[in-house]
Amino acid sequence: MRVCGCEISAKEVRLAVVHLNDDGNMEMLRPKTTRIELEDDTSEADLRSFLAALHEFSCENEIDTFVIKTRAKKGRMAGGAVSFKIETLIQLVEGCHTRFVSPVALSHFAKKEVEAYPDKLPVYLKNAFLSGAFALTRG
Template identity: 35%
Template structure:
């Protein structure tokens, strides 16, 4: 099974691809596409380019599932509006299920469990944790 874990951070979607085989071995397949970014969310061409690039990544990987770390919609720590725009574009992908997992769920799970797969860069940690969590 192959999962893409996504953390939306400001104007970029950090994507990590993790698989698990029949022997419960986790493998990171992220490769060179580490994130997809949008610079100006008011520019229609950039929105279309983001949609095209993220969906091409999904088509290339052919994941069994896509998961996104959910963000707060209200309050002091509410996520930026542009992040919800990116989330909606990701959810438009029709070839597999897109689910959400809260950061609190991940934190609670990893207090008791070890992350079974490595990541390349520190900014990929949350997306890697998410993908491994979905594969458990």
């Protein structure tokens, strides 16, 4: 099973693909695409293009499930409207399931269960990796 952890930030989604290898150990794949940006959230063509890019990414990397790090809906730390459009587009990718994980659960998981991060993991993919790893180990 391949899981894609997602962190939505501003106008882009950051993607980290993880799976269990033959030995049952978690591995992070290194796909050529690690971010997809939504250029203009008011353009139907751009929305369709973003969805098509997500679908292509899921097919290329054989993704079974997208796991999204949730954002607050209200308050000072609330996600913006564009980020919720991106979240919806992820949920619409054909042939893939979508799950959500809270920042609190990710923080707890990182402190208690992640012994080491993959070599050369870019900082901007840390939360996406954690989201995928969380879903993979928690079934």
